[in-house]
Amino acid sequence: MTEAETKPARRSIGATRNPASQEAILQAAEAVLLENGLSGFSIEAVARRARAGKPTIYRWWPSQAALLLDVYHCRKKVDFNFPDKGNVRDDLRAYLKGLLATWQGTSGAIFRCVVAKAQGEPEAFAALSAYMAERRLQSRRLVEKAQERGEVRADVRPELVTEMLSSFAWGRLLTERLDISDEEVDAVIDTVLAGIVPRPAG
Amino acid sequence: MTEAETKPARRSIGATRNPASQEAILQAAEAVLLENGLSGFSIEAVARRARAGKPTIYRWWPSQAALLLDVYHCRKKVDFNFPDKGNVRDDLRAYLKGLLATWQGTSGAIFRCVVAKAQGEPEAFAALSAYMAERRLQSRRLVEKAQERGEVRADVRPELVTEMLSSFAWGRLLTERLDISDEEVDAVIDTVLAGIVPRPAG
Amino acid sequence: MTEAETKPARRSIGATRNPASQEAILQAAEAVLLENGLSGFSIEAVARRARAGKPTIYRWWPSQAALLLDVYHCRKKVDFNFPDKGNVRDDLRAYLKGLLATWQGTSGAIFRCVVAKAQGEPEAFAALSAYMAERRLQSRRLVEKAQERGEVRADVRPELVTEMLSSFAWGRLLTERLDISDEEVDAVIDTVLAGIVPRPAG
Amino acid sequence: MTEAETKPARRSIGATRNPASQEAILQAAEAVLLENGLSGFSIEAVARRARAGKPTIYRWWPSQAALLLDVYHCRKKVDFNFPDKGNVRDDLRAYLKGLLATWQGTSGAIFRCVVAKAQGEPEAFAALSAYMAERRLQSRRLVEKAQERGEVRADVRPELVTEMLSSFAWGRLLTERLDISDEEVDAVIDTVLAGIVPRPAG
DNA sequence: TACTAAGCGAGACGGTACGTCCCGTCTTGTC
DNA sequence: GACAAGACGGGACGTACCGTCTCGCTTAGTA
Numbered sequence: 001m002t003e004a005e006t007k008p009a010r011r012s013i014g015a016t017r018n019p020a021s022q023e024a025i026l027q028a029a030e031a032v033l034l035e036n037g038l039s040g041f042s043i044e045a046v047a048r049r050a051r052a053g054k055p056t057i058y059r060w061w062p063s064q065a066a067l068l069l070d071v072y073h074c075r076k077k078v079d080f081n082f083p084d085k086g087n088v089r090d091d092l093r094a095y096l097k098g099l100l101a102t103w104q105g106t107s108g109a110i111f112r113c114v115v116a117k118a119q120g121e122p123e124a125f126a127a128l129s130a131y132m133a134e135r136r137l138q139s140r141r142l143v144e145k146a147q148e149r150g151e152v153r154a155d156v157r158p159e160l161v162t163e164m165l166s167s168f169a170w171g172r173l174l175t176e177r178l179d180i181s182d183e184e185v186d187a188v189i190d191t192v193l194a195g196i197v198p199r200p201a202g
Numbered sequence: 203m204t205e206a207e208t209k210p211a212r213r214s215i216g217a218t219r220n221p222a223s224q225e226a227i228l229q230a231a232e233a234v235l236l237e238n239g240l241s242g243f244s245i246e247a248v249a250r251r252a253r254a255g256k257p258t259i260y261r262w263w264p265s266q267a268a269l270l271l272d273v274y275h276c277r278k279k280v281d282f283n284f285p286d287k288g289n290v291r292d293d294l295r296a297y298l299k300g301l302l303a304t305w306q307g308t309s310g311a312i313f314r315c316v317v318a319k320a321q322g323e324p325e326a327f328a329a330l331s332a333y334m335a336e337r338r339l340q341s342r343r344l345v346e347k348a349q350e351r352g353e354v355r356a357d358v359r360p361e362l363v364t365e366m367l368s369s370f371a372w373g374r375l376l377t378e379r380l381d382i383s384d385e386e387v388d389a390v391i392d393t394v395l396a397g398i399v400p401r402p403a404g
Numbered sequence: 405m406t407e408a409e410t411k412p413a414r415r416s417i418g419a420t421r422n423p424a425s426q427e428a429i430l431q432a433a434e435a436v437l438l439e440n441g442l443s444g445f446s447i448e449a450v451a452r453r454a455r456a457g458k459p460t461i462y463r464w465w466p467s468q469a470a471l472l473l474d475v476y477h478c479r480k481k482v483d484f485n486f487p488d489k490g491n492v493r494d495d496l497r498a499y500l501k502g503l504l505a506t507w508q509g510t511s512g513a514i515f516r517c518v519v520a521k522a523q524g525e526p527e528a529f530a531a532l533s534a535y536m537a538e539r540r541l542q543s544r545r546l547v548e549k550a551q552e553r554g555e556v557r558a559d560v561r562p563e564l565v566t567e568m569l570s571s572f573a574w575g576r577l578l579t580e581r582l583d584i585s586d587e588e589v590d591a592v593i594d595t596v597l598a599g600i601v602p603r604p605a606g
Numbered sequence: 607m608t609e610a611e612t613k614p615a616r617r618s619i620g621a622t623r624n625p626a627s628q629e630a631i632l633q634a635a636e637a638v639l640l641e642n643g644l645s646g647f648s649i650e651a652v653a654r655r656a657r658a659g660k661p662t663i664y665r666w667w668p669s670q671a672a673l674l675l676d677v678y679h680c681r682k683k684v685d686f687n688f689p690d691k692g693n694v695r696d697d698l699r700a701y702l703k704g705l706l707a708t709w710q711g712t713s714g715a716i717f718r719c720v721v722a723k724a725q726g727e728p729e730a731f732a733a734l735s736a737y738m739a740e741r742r743l744q745s746r747r748l749v750e751k752a753q754e755r756g757e758v759r760a761d762v763r764p765e766l767v768t769e770m771l772s773s774f775a776w777g778r779l780l781t782e783r784l785d786i787s788d789e790e791v792d793a794v795i796d797t798v799l800a801g802i803v804p805r806p807a808g
Numbered sequence: 809t810a811c812t813a814a815g816c817g818a819g820a821c822g823g824t825a826c827g828t829c830c831c832g833t834c835t836t837g838t839c
Numbered sequence: 840g841a842c843a844a845g846a847c848g849g850g851a852c853g854t855a856c857c858g859t860c861t862c863g864c865t866t867a868g869t870a
Contacts, residue, residue, distance in 0.1 A: 014835030015845035038322035044825055053848045058827065112321045115376060119318035120240030125378070132377060160389055164370055171369035174317060175334055176327070187362055195393025200402070216866035217814035246856055255817045260858070416821035418861030425821070442726030448851055457822045462853065516725045519780060523722035524644030529782070536781055564793055571777030572770055578721060579738055580731070591766055599797030604806070618839050618842035627842075648830055659843045664832070 009051060017060065024050040025057055029071045034106060038113040041068075065117045065124030069131065072110045076102060082138055088146040088197075092165060093189050095142060099169040100185070104178050112173055139166070143196075156196045164192055212253070219262070226252040227259055231273045236308060240315040243270070267319045267326030271333070274312045284340055290348040290399075294367060295391050297344060301371040302387070306380050314375055338364070345398075358398045366394055413455060421464065428454040429461055433475045438510060442517040445472070469521045469528030473535065476514045480506060486542055492550040492601075496569060497593050499546060503573040504589070508582050516577055540566070547600075560600045568596055616657070623666070630656040631663055635677045640712060644719040647674070671723045671730030675737070678716045688744055694752040694803075698771065699795050701748060705775040706791070710784050718779055742768070749802075762802045770798055 010020050028050035033041050043064060047054045061067040083094035103111060117124040136159050143158035152161075168188060172178050212222050230252035235243050245266060249256045263269040285296040305313060319326040338361055345360035354363075370390060374380045414424050432454035437445050447468060451458045465471040487498035507515060521528040540563050547562035556565075572592060576582045616626050634656035639647050649670060653660045667673040689700040709717060723730040742765050749764035758767075774794060778784045 009848065012834045012845080012847035014837085014847095015843085016836070018846065021847070042825055043827085047848095051848075053850085054827075055829085055849090056847060059846075116318040116321035119314045119376065129377065157386070157389060160386065160393075163373065164366060164390065164393065167369040167373035168366055170373050170376070171365065174321065174372070175331065184359070184362065187359060188366065191362075191366065191397030192393060194397035195395065212816070214814080214816035214865050216816095216868080217812085218867065220815065223816075244856055245858085249817095253817075255815095255819080256858080257818095257860085258816060261815080266857095413822070416819080416860045416862095418821095418863085419817085419819035420862070422820065446851055447853085451822095455822075457824090458852090459823085459854080459856095460821060463820075520722040520725035523718045523780065533781065561790070561793060564790065564797075567777065568770060568774055568794065568797065571773040574777050574780070575769065575773035578725065578776070579735065588763070588766065591763060592770065595766075595770065595798060595801030597801065599800035616842075618840080622841070624842070649832085650830060653843095657843075659845080660832080661834085661844095662842065665841080670831095 021050075021052055021056055022060065025052055025060075025067075026071055026074055028052075029067055030075065030106070030110070033068070033071065033113060034109060038116060041113070043067075063121070063123050065114070065121055065127055068110065068114050068117060069124070069127045072107065072114055073131075075110065076107045082142055084142075084145070088143075088149075088151045089189065089193060091142050091146065092161075092192065093185065095139065095162065096165045096169060096189065097185055099166060100172065100178050100180060103169065103173045108173055108178065115170070115174065135166075136162070150198070152196050153198050161192060161196055165189075223252070223254055223258055224262065227254050227262075227269075228273055228276055230254075231269055232277065232308070232312070235270070235273065235315060236311055240318060243315065245269075265323065265325055267316070267323050267329060270312070270316050270319055271326070271329045274309065274316055275333075277309055277312060284344055286344075286347070290345075290351075290353045291391065291395060293344050293348065294363075294394065295387065297341065297364065298367045298371060298391065299387055301368060302374065302380055302382060305371065305375045310375055310380065317372070317376065337368075341368070352400070354398045355400050363394060363398055367391075425454075425456055425460055426464065429456055429464075429471075430475055430478055432456075433471055434479065434510070434514070437472070437475065437517060438513060442520060445517070447471075467525070467527050469518070469525055469531055472514065472518050472521060473528070473531045476511065476518055477535075479514065480511045486546055488546075488549070492547075492553075492555045493593065493597060495546050495550065496565075496596065497589065499543065499566065500569045500573060500593065501589055503570060504576065504582050504584060507573065507577045512577055512582065519574070519578065539570075543570070554602070556600050557602050565596060565600060569593075627656070627658055627662055628666065631658055631666075631673075632677055632680055634658075635673055636681065636712070636716070639674070639677065639719060640715055644722060647719070649673075669727070669729055671720075671727050671733060674716070674720055674723055675730070675733045678713065678720055679737075681713055681716060688748055690748075690751070694749075694755075694757045695795065695799060697748050697752065698767075698798065699791065701745065701768065702771045702775060702795065703791055705772060706778065706784050706786060709775065709779045714779055714784065721776070721780065741772075745772070756804070758802050759804050767798060767802060771795075 010018060010024070012018060025046060029041075029046045032045045032049055036045065041064070043054055043057055046052075046067070047057055050057075057067065061070060083091050083098070085091050085094060102108065114124070114128055118128040119125070139162040140158035143152060143156070143161045146152040147154055147156070147158070165188070169178075172180060212220060212226070214220065215222075227248060231243075231248045234247045234251055238247065243266070245256060245259055248254075248269070249259055259269065263272060285293050285300070287293050287296060304310065316326070316330055320330040321327070341364040342360035345354055345358070345363045348354040349356055349358070349360070367390070371380075374382060414422060414428070416422060429450060433445075433450045436449045436453055440449065445468070447458055447461055450456075450471070451461055454461075461471065465474060487495050487502070489495050489498060506512065518528070518532055522532040523529070543566040544562035547556060547560070547565045550556040551558055551560070551562070569592070573582075576584060616624060616630070618624065619626075631652060635647075635652045638651045638655055642651065647670070649660060649663055652658075652673070653663055663673065667676060689697055689704070691697050691700060708714065720730070720734055724734040725731070745768040746764040749758060749762070749767045752758040753760055753762070753764070771794070775784075778786060
């Protein structure tokens with residue numbers, strides 16, 4: 001940004017997308033969002049900050065929501081590695097704690113905005129839905145592997161398990177109560193776990 | 203609404219709030235929200251529909267969010283009765299199914315908007331927080347009573363139990379996946395239940 | 405303008421047009437037009453200069469052209485008094501010289517823009533047409549009175565006479581050759597006059 | 607045009623101007639102007655229609671106005687032949703009727719735009735001025751020849767005579783009143799003529 | 809009974825942002 | 840080095856709402 005604001009200004013690099021502009025816009029979008037919040041987030045503000053023309057933004061992102069989601073994707077790119085610690089308890093705990101930890105920073109502020117936007121704009125909703133569907137596919141593997149290992153009963157629906165955890169994290173994110181003790185996390189994990197482990201023989 | 207649109211227009215009834223205006227505005231707000239969605243919800247649109255002046259709205263509701271929340275409160279007034287069926291399983295099932303069922307109608311659409319607004323506007327967030335705190339107080343009783351009956355272990359945090367269920371419902375509401383089978387509801391309830399019932403002696 | 409730029413800012417004076425805004429906008433429009441020319445004349449520039457919102461301008465003037473024409477009308481309000489000097493020659497001379505003189509100032513610059521706009525925008529054209537039609541009605545009286553006095557033949561079409569003079573002035577305005585000697589004016593007047601006075605008996 | 611729109615696209619013919627592009631651009635410019643009017647006339651629209659790159663247009667025409675004037679020149683190339691019918695009356699009548707007739711077609715629409723553009727852009731004005739100066743030189747010959755034949759008084763300024771006629775035509779063009787009867791044309795011609803023929807001895 | 813004070817509808821006000829179109833400049837790869 | 844293509848920063852377009860204001864009215868409560 002600082003560069004963007006002081007440097008002589010980017011130009012076209014021919015009939016092809018200018019990555020410098022793209023990056024400047026994403027950075028500006030993130031900065032505007034974090035400084036002014038969702039209600040202060042506008043394409044105009046981003047364009048001003050990025051020293052970019054509005055049409056340049058609309059050329060590559062069809063809507064505010066698309067830009068928002070792109071910011072989220074780019075920023076959290078490395079965040080989510082679905083852990084494989086060898087046992088369910090540790091895997092699920094890492095999954096939930098990872099979610100909560102990630103959202104405590106910048107990513108959380110952005111994702112809240114994405115979820116909020118999705119409640120009013122169909123295209124934002126579609127984008128979020130697609131993202132969530134993909135996430136569900138990834139996270140269900142976590143439980144499936146536990147089932148293969150015999151740690152989790154076969155009649156358990158894998159998605160439901162991770163959904164219970166991620167929903168819990170969503171709830172905390174959207175009500176700004178992410179700051180949660182390890183004991184509480186363990187309590188949640190243990191509760192879920194008790195319901196999905198194989199039943200004792202008796 | 204139809205009345206509001208055709209009738210000659212209300213006037214002041216003196217130096218006191220006109221309940222007819224208040225009601226017309228709430229009705230118009232609900233109608234606008236349901237017809238046009240959150241993105242089409244504006245004070246101007248409500249004023250137009252209610253045949254009310256904008257200052258009349260701003261006089262009684264400090265912000266869009268306040269109006270929204272008021273609509274939600276007025277509409278769901280009778281909805282939530284915390285059940286007392288004598289055993290935890292039925293109580294929790296009724297609690298979760300009640301939430302999901304309520305939100306499948308008008309209330310859900312409105313509540314989604316409230317949650318969304320809260321992500322961008324501090325006053326909306328405060329209003330939602332206050333509401334949620336109250337809800338948590340009410341719903342924890344449900345678990346506490348079960349603990350008194352010995353159905354639930356004493357070391358279980360009551361709020362955490364209902365939060366897991368209500369978070370699950372939030373997640374479904376915000377991703378438009380409220381249409382859920384009884385089997386899934388049971389799976390969720392059973393999972394949670396397994397984690398909170400007294401442990402077998404062995 | 406100077407006032408408008410420094411004063412604390414106008415507000416609404418209720419559900420009625422604010423004449424101060426109207427005046428500020430007209431003044432700003434004239435100033436912008438004279439300083440930046442037609443190509444630099446934009447509603448945005450006028451709004452900025454008048455410290456007015458764009459919607460306020462669009463509320464009262466449907467188009468750039470309407471605003472332009474209004475500026476012209478307001479500014480030249482007192483200019484055109486059709487003379488009645490008792491004889492045709494002096495009347496026509498006063499008519500033509502008045503046109504040329506008026507247009508040598510601000511009014512001319514504005515009217516050129518109005519004519520130019522009219523060549524591209526139907527609504528501007530309509531506005532100009534209406535104005536010209538009214539002008540023709542007024543100016544034909546000049547010749548009709550001369551006909552009543554017997555100074556001009558009855559078979560002469562009154563409009564055609566004044567049109568020849570006003571067209572001449574248009575031509576000079578649009579090619580920036582308004583600076584014309586009295587001899588040339590007299591030559592034009594005498595030429596026209598020779599063609600419309602009663603024919604000698606022989 | 608049709609060709610331009612369907613053909614696969616011209617390419618460079620090496621380090622030299624491609625006449626096919628030039629012609630395609632002029633044709634496209636004329637078509638755009640006639641179909642969409644001056645307000646719809648843009649370099650982008652012309653480039654789209656001609657399947658040409660914008661830089662190609664800017665390379666050869668410095669401005670919209672230059673392109674416009676070039677279109678006018680190319681199209682009316684053959685139109686104006688100054689008649690020599692042997693007597694002033696017929697010559698002047700042919701001159702005026704020629705002007706009116708020419709402008710009733712495509713040329714008129716284009717010339718209106720040129721005049722309009724000239725009111726806002728100095729370069730367009732310069733181009734129009736140069737063109738008009740040349741026209742005046744040509745048309746004054748018409749009157750000078752009549753003076754040589756003794757049909758017109760020697761003290762008459764030749765330019766003024768043709769200017770009165772051409773101004774009249776300009777006025778009609780710019781107010782879309784070119785559809786004029788022969789009687790009116792004759793009235794104008796006779797009026798001018800009466801003022802310039804030799805005075806009767808008495 | 810008259811006066812006052814507040815609520816009412818209406819809608820204009822200065823603004824901000826929207827999403828689109830065009831400007832004139834640029835760079836790329838092809839011919 | 841000219842060409843088609845098209846991205847770039849920029850600016851104006853005309854519209855929708857924002858939240859504030861003033862108007863003229865109506866009426867309840869006070870004096």
